[in-house]
Amino acid sequence: AQKITQTQPGMFVQEKEAVTLDCTYDTSDPSYGLFWYKQPSSGEMIFLIYQGSYDQQNATEGRYSLNFQKARKSANLVISASQLGDSAMYFCAMRDESTGGFKTIFGAGTRLFVKA
Amino acid sequence: KAGVTQTPRYLIKTRGQQVTLSCSPISGHRSVSWYQQTPGQGLQFLFEYFSETQRNKGNFPGRFSGRQFSNSRSEMNVSTLELGDSALYLCASSLVSLSSYEQYFGPGTRLTVT
16 A cells, blocks of 8 residues: 655754755555645645656756655655745655556645744 | 635534535646545545546545536535544646646635534
8 A cells, every 4th residue: 555654743944944854655556656745824735846756867846856765765855945935734745657547645744844 | 727716615514414515627627636634634535536437536435425527627525424524625636648747726625513
């Protein structure tokens, strides 16, 4: 069965510094996608970044980068130059891409606090 | 382009009642997925509809059901509500193509069961 583990319930980071949010996953499927979402206190889920299991290079989207280590089954999110607006809940997620569809499982989340 | 809309945004129901939530996807998106978010269980996948057919299903009891209409709008229904059904219900739509992978989420419907 697929599983996503986020071991950091909460993280603090100083404004303008970089922060890494940890995510490990478990799956026996050869084709899968890994995602990170941001959920501010307002509740909406905001897509941040995607990494396919066959992608050779780590994904980057602006200040977000995904450190993909396939052998370790980890997909950590790195946020560079943190901003106060980055304070939110962050979810790592995985989708089985071998069977089609958008069934996605989520980790428990990490709450990030950015300090001024 | 308008985003995913969900109605109503807030709902209060009594135990034993039933409820219907609505989701309108982004124009052109044919896949609609539903998720339940609670403090205890986190985000859990309910089901996904594509072209009016349920394509994937999560581990929820039969009290949770859904459907999709020809215009891709989707509804989910929860019958015989229980206190534990209190949650934020999120809907997400996706463009189905070989290169698509992103789900766009709506603002959610917050259901409170008393």
